[in-house]
Amino acid sequence: xxxxxxxxxxxxxxxxxxxxxxxxxxxxxRLQAWDAADEFLLNHLDExxxxxxxxxxxxxxxxxxxxxxxxxxxxxxxxNDSFLAQQALRDNLVANGYPAQQVKTNAGxxxxxxxxxxxxxxxxxxxxxxxxxxxxxxxxxxHDTRIIAAGMARNIHSSTLELFxxxxxxxxxxxAFKKSRLVLAERDHSLTDGDxxxxxxxxxxxxxxxxxxxxxxxxxxxxxxxxxxxxxEHMPVDxxxxxxxxxxxxxxxxxxVAAAVNPGASLEFCDESFMAIASAQANFKAAFGSARDxxxxxxxxxxxxxxxxxxxxxxxxxxxxxxxxxxxIAWRMLKDARRALVAGGELRLVGNRHLGYHxxxxxxxxxxxxxxxxxxxxxxxxxxxx
Numbered sequence: 001x002x003x004x005x006x007x008x009x010x011x012x013x014x015x016x017x018x019x020x021x022x023x024x025x026x027x028x029x030r031l032q033a034w035d036a037a038d039e040f041l042l043n044h045l046d047e048x049x050x051x052x053x054x055x056x057x058x059x060x061x062x063x064x065x066x067x068x069x070x071x072x073x074x075x076x077x078x079x080n081d082s083f084l085a086q087q088a089l090r091d092n093l094v095a096n097g098y099p100a101q102q103v104k105t106n107a108g109x110x111x112x113x114x115x116x117x118x119x120x121x122x123x124x125x126x127x128x129x130x131x132x133x134x135x136x137x138x139x140x141x142x143h144d145t146r147i148i149a150a151g152m153a154r155n156i157h158s159s160t161l162e163l164f165x166x167x168x169x170x171x172x173x174x175x176a177f178k179k180s181r182l183v184l185a186e187r188d189h190s191l192t193d194g195d196x197x198x199x200x201x202x203x204x205x206x207x208x209x210x211x212x213x214x215x216x217x218x219x220x221x222x223x224x225x226x227x228x229x230x231x232x233e234h235m236p237v238d239x240x241x242x243x244x245x246x247x248x249x250x251x252x253x254x255x256x257v258a259a260a261v262n263p264g265a266s267l268e269f270c271d272e273s274f275m276a277i278a279s280a281q282a283n284f285k286a287a288f289g290s291a292r293d294x295x296x297x298x299x300x301x302x303x304x305x306x307x308x309x310x311x312x313x314x315x316x317x318x319x320x321x322x323x324x325x326x327x328x329i330a331w332r333m334l335k336d337a338r339r340a341l342v343a344g345g346e347l348r349l350v351g352n353r354h355l356g357y358h359x360x361x362x363x364x365x366x367x368x369x370x371x372x373x374x375x376x377x378x379x380x381x382x383x384x385x386x
Contacts, residue, residue: 015039016046017070020096024064025088026328033088034066036178037150041120042070044174044182050146055117058140060133061124065089068103069096077104077112081129081217083272083298084329109215109274111136116145123151123183124217127159128198132216134167135196141168141187149183156181167191199279204253206232207260213282214251215275219318227316227377228254231350234372234379237261241312245270245340247302247333252280254314256287259294265312267294268305272329274298301336313337315349317357331360338364343386353378 013020013034022033045051051074059067059078063085068078069092080086090100111133119137124130141147147168151160153176161183164171169188173181198216203209204224214221220228231254241262246255249269259267269280281296297304302313315337317330334357337347347365351357353373357380361368365382372379 013039013066013070015042015070017042020066020069020092022064022066022069022092023088023095025084025091026332028328033064033092035063035152035180037122037152037180037182038066040174040177040180040182041067041148041150043177044148045071045120051118056114057118057120058112058116059120059122061122061129062089062120063122065092065103067120067122069093069098072098072102077116079106079111081109081273081275083274084300087300106274109278112140115140115142117142118146119148121147121149121183123149123155123160125155126217127163128221129217130160131163131167132196132198134163135194138167138187138191143187143189145187147185147187149185150180151183153179153181156183167194199282206257210253210256210283210287212251212253213279213286215279217273217275218251218279220250224253225316226374227350227352230372230374230377230379231314231316231348232257234348235261236312236346236348236381239264241265241346243310244268244312245302245305245310245314245337246280247313247315247337248272248317249280250276250316252276252283254316255280255294256284258312258314259284259288259292267292268297268310269294270297270299270302270305272298272300301333302340303336305340307339308342310340311342311345313341313345313347315347317349317351327355327360330355330357334360334364338384341384343384345384347382347384349380349382350377351380352376 024033057074057076062068062078065088068076086105093102094100164185168185171185173183199213201211201213204212244258244265245268247270249271252269255267255269271277277296277298284294317333358368361382369381371381
């Protein structure tokens with residue numbers, strides 16, 4: 001009797017390149033670690049036999065490593081702004097029999113500087129990030145470089161195609177496959193005008209005036225978002241807060257203000273986005289120069305921070321990951337915050353009222369107090385018991 005053909009499950013990707021087991025990060029067995037656009041792109045590459053084992057392949061925004069894993073036999077460099085996505089790639093490589101470092105990844109915000117033969121782009125949620133990436137690609141594209149982007153059709157708009165046309169060159173799209181499309185672009189080397197407009201900045205006036213710099217992937221790049229403003233207006237001030245963490249710091253504006261109103265405190269800025277940490281570091285230096293020191297960590301929540309080491313943790317948690325909405329990352333942040341706080345240490349959080357963070361805080365800390373609220377947001381405080 002012949003062996004039965006493998007059956008695709010929620011964790012098993014079947015594509016021409018092989019059969020691969022994939023998990024998301026944070027793990028969520030209800031959601032796949034790839035989408036139809038990944039499948040479409042991998043099938044397209046196989047049908048046209050576009051890749052060579054001697055060519056250089058660059059992959060951008062590969063959410064959980066599906067593309068890089070399926071193409072790991074080729075010389076691949078995977079660029080991603082998300083540390084969690086990079087960790088998912090490493091975990092998925094190991095789970096499929098590869099070394100964790102089989103695929104090269106970035107350790108900062110810079111793109112590769114050497115010419116590449118093929119570029120695969122998963123279209124990001126942030127149009128600004130795509131714009132920045134297309135400008136950054138220009139110097140490393142030669143005349144024969146293949147440029148293929150993929151995304152779910154609902155996320156590919158006329159503005160998306162206009163970016164490819166104006167920055168890279170002639171652009172076409174394929175017919176839909178499982179509600180996904182490919183964007184095929186050709187480099188027009190006569191297009192040389194313009195540079196990436198990122199990072200950009202805005203002026204923020206709170207206790208004083210700050211110039212806030214934002215790299216391309218950041219949320220609310222042109223103004224302070226309402227949630228952060230509310231948290232800043234209710235920033236805790238106390239001499240006992242000697243060690244403060246801005247967790248999920250984004251551009252660092254919350255931690256920056258916390259440092260200003262708690263002058264005796266040391267600050268830690270933590271985020272899973274490389275561009276967020278680069279922004280926070282630039283903003284803190286612009287605000288304080290060499291007068292204040294702070295630590296900046298790209299990682300998974302409070303990874304690398306000791307238990308029972310922090311007096312105050314400030315959080316404006318995300319409620320989405322890539323194109324998916326959920327609270328898995330927020331839940332992880334809250335549990336890590338409790339671990340890192342000293343007895344009597346405080347967590348202060350701003351969140352959308354409807355997300356129910358008060359229930360999570362009561363479960364974790366045994367207490368939760370609403371400090372302030374608006375129609376949309378609420379400020380919550382939880383104190384770690386002794």
